[in-house]
Each structure stands twice: as structure tokens, then as C-alpha cells.
Amino acid sequence: MYKISLKNLFQNKKRTILAVIGLSIAIVGLISLISLSSGIRHSVEESFTIMGGIMVLEEGATGLDSLLTEDIATEIERIPGVSVVSPGVEVMVNTIDGEVPEVRGPMAGVILGIDPQKEMERANGGIYNQNLIRGSFLRTTYESSVLISRDAAEDLEKSVGSSITLNGETFRVIGIYSTGTQFMDMAYVVPIDKARDMGNMAPGESTYLHVGVNNPDEEDRIANMIEFRVDGIEAKSASQWTDEIGSIMDQMNLFFLGIASIALLVGAIGIINTMLMSVMERTREFGVLKAMGWTKENIVKLVVLESLILGIIGGIVGIILGIGLVEVAKQFMPFQPVITPLLVISAFILSVILGLIGGTYPAWKAAQLDPVEAIRME
């Protein structure tokens, strides 16, 4: 019977193709939005895990807008269990070698000012220090040296010894690093006082503080202690940040799912419409089938099979296009969208279910047709 269904579907190719496009667009939307969200989550979580320790930001700040004064760092240093407080200054990249980067905003990269000494005191010896693949680490807080990521070195054709001008300030590349996480690899790492100059920040001020602790098991407790002792800041351990980001991502996922659901609903309506039109046009055919002894169940099966095939084709096309779109998008994103087998399987099952649901009502309509009226319908 599937052969008849397939042939029936391709009797009106344009209508079938339109229904498939409708459904596959919805599946493309679902795959790209969910993979984007999973990619962001994965990348952020990975960054926090590598970073370890406690991250301190100004209360209510989301990143670059945070500003912490020196006395905050001093106060935190006095808290028992704290081993090191390493400040960081972040400045957005506006120009590289005098040219405005193709990608604007944070995705163009960030100038990250660090205190090399403090960084090396951290438990992991400083992320950029530990992940140097060529050259050497920064030595002082005010030198015209920069560490750049391997990706940046490839893109900008730089190597150790090259010079690079960031926001009009010229640096010499002294090291190339690769942390393996996209967010962290977006940094042009410079001495902290250079970054303060570039960001018009006063000495001692920073964007964030990275707090190392003596006992990693006490990170959460000490983070709470910092928040309790110091006003106007937010202090969270890597796992607490991960949880918070996770809950934000859950909300984002819900939002994305909402958008995808609307697209899926439109796709399902497309299938219902296609199948209803098809049933209406083939009224006489169904009458003849009944005259030939086809039962209501046989007719339901035929129509549902047709819409099921639409669902399967729409699903496969949508998955292929979705994966293709994500692969293309990867080239322009600072993080990698993640397409899991579960996402692909779920998208396929969803399109099959939509195919089934979309065909049920038209199939029921076809099965209810009176054979005498249907056969002699003009």
C-alpha cells in the first residue's frame, strides 16, 4: 500500500514539495535553535570548569560593564581560606592593526589584562600560562607584550615576534596559547596596567577578580562568605556560575522551543492542508475504493501513510538542511553549536508524529465518505 501512497503523493508534486518545505523549515529551526543553545551552554560551562576558583563581579553586572575597586580586592584577600586574588580587566576590541574587525561586539574578541604574577600564583598556574603552545608568558604588568590564541594567530597570520596593534596600541606577540574553549580563546592577553590605560580605568580597578582558595572543596562556602563580607559584588564558584548559566540557558531553551513550536505548528497545518486538499480532490477515488471493498480502516491507513511519508521526507530534509546550516554558521560563531544524536532523533520522531497527526483528520474525512455520493461526484 505504501507504493500507492508514494505514487499518490507525487501525483501533485508541487503541493507535496510545498508541504515538505513547510515541515522541513520547522525542523531546520528546531535543530539550529537547540544546537545553538546547547553550544552556548557547553562553551560557557567548559570555560568555567577550566577557570576553576571563584569569580567576583560587580553586583548586577553581566561582564564588561563590571567595575571593581582595589579595596574590594584587598578585603577579599583578608578572608580566611583565600590563597590569591587575581584581577582581570576586559576591554572590547575595536580595531586590529588599524582595521575594524569583520565581526563586531564581543565576538570580535576581548583585550584581557592580567597580573602575570598573581595568575601564576593560582592553583592551575594561570590558564593562559598553562596553555601556552609557543613563546613565553607575560612578565610584568606594564609591557607592550600580548598573548594571542592559535585561532587568532592563524586568522591574522601572526607568530611569536610579530607585532599587533589593538585599539591603536601596538604590542609584540610573545606567546601563542590554546585553551580549547572558544570563549577563553577570544582573549588578547596583555599586562593589566596596559589594559587599564586602554579602558581608561584607574590603577587598582578591575573588571573582575578571580579568587583562588586553599581548599577547592570550600569554594562554594568561601564564595558565600565573600558575598556576605563585601557589599556591591557577586561572588560565585565555577559550579555556582555554571548552575546560574544553566538556569538562564533553560529559560533560553524554553524560548527557543516556543519559537520552534510555532514553526512546527505551521508545518503541521501545512500537512493537514495538503492532505485535506488531496482528499477533497480524490473524493471519487475513495468512493471507488469503497466500492472495491476497501474498509474505512484501509482508507485511513492509505491517507495516514501518505502524510507519514510527508513527515518522514520533511524530517529528513529538515535534518540535512539544519545540520548544513549549523555547519555554515559555525564559521561565524565564537562557539560551536552542538548537534547531538538525541537532537537529530528527536527532530525526526517529531516530524513523523506531525506527519501522523497531520494525516489523521483528512484520513477520517476520507473514510466517512458515502461511496454512492463520492463515486458520482462531478
Place this chain on the structure above:
Amino acid sequence: MIKMLEGKDLHKYFKMGTTTVKALRGVDITLESGDFTFIVGPSGSGKTTLLDLLGALSRPTKGRVLYKGKELNKFNDYQLSMFRRKKVGFVFQSYNLNRSLTALENVLVPIQPQGVTQKDVKRAKKLLKEVGLGKRTNHKPTQLSGGEIQRVTVARAIVNQPDIVLADEPTGELDTKTGENLMKYMRKLNEKKGLSFLIVTHDTEYIEEGDRLIEMKDGKLHKKT
């Protein structure tokens, strides 16, 4: 001769807005195995309605249809479907073939619900050969002439080896020569296989001596010969 299909005091009324149309007003008819029967009569005389009732496409308002003594009124929807599938074959006036299927696939459509076997395919090919379409099994309806299409519908009507074929104006859309040829094929099937035919027609020129003839008028049997 065995009594195959019987209609007893058949009435069929249709509601058309506020008025009731009495299409059949008490028809008694008996069809025996091996019969080649024509029903003739003016438009609106109830010929097609009678055919629909005898083929279990609709139920009578009053009266009974019996198949080999069994009352079809007592059959449920599923049993009626099985009756139509196995005991009756239909040929309609319009070319009711599926345009996306080949001649052979169209002939096999009645068998689809129970699953098509190689034996069925062989039988369908043989039937197409018998109606003169042995070389056109893979042609689609758009590649066939009107006469060829009707011969495919005849082959489709008998693929499940029914006891009787009910044909409603089978030559209605054919020219005289093609109509004659189709009728010839049906007679051949009647003679060779003993298959019964009940044919509703306007064209009395196809009726030959020895055929049963039933004339209808105003929803009643007017004359039987």
C-alpha cells in the same frame, strides 16, 4: 440456476431539501448465476439506485437484499466491505482509474488491503491479456484510450474473482465501436467463466437475443423479459 442476488420490495428515498425523492418504489428482482442482464429505462427511473443497493453501496430505505439467501441488511460495515471486495465487481461510467498507477497496478488495487502476492500479479496480467491489454500493462491511464481504460476497469472488477459484475453505463463515454468491443469482452467473460453481469445502459443496441432485459420506469420494474 442458483439464485445469487435478490431484491425484495426494495424502496429507496432521498431527502432533497424539504422534498423526498422516491427513487425506488417496491422493486422485486432476482439475478441468477451466469445471467447476462440489462437494465434499461429513462433517466431518473431508478436504474443506478437499484444497482447501488444490489452492490451494497447503500442500504434500502425499505425492503431486503439477499445474497445467496443471506440478508445484506444484517451485515455490518466491515461485512459489507468484504461482500463488495469478494463477491461483486463494479464498472462505472466514468473512467475511475488512479492516474498515478499503471494499468496493472490499477487492476491490483482491490487486492491491496489483503496484500498482493506474486500469484495475484500473475492473475492480473492474465486478465489484462484477456481484455486485450497484455502489452499495455505498464501504461498509465493518461496513455490509454477510453476503451482501453474501461477494459482495465473490467479487469479490475473481476480480479478478486467475484460472482457478479455490476456495470453502470459502462459504454456511456465510449463511441459505438469501442462500446461494442467492450460489450464483446464482457460477453466473452460471461460465456467462458460463467460470470454474471448486470448492466445498466441507455444503449439498447447492445442487447442481444437471449439476454435478460429489465425495463424500469418511475422507480419500478416496468417489464421483464
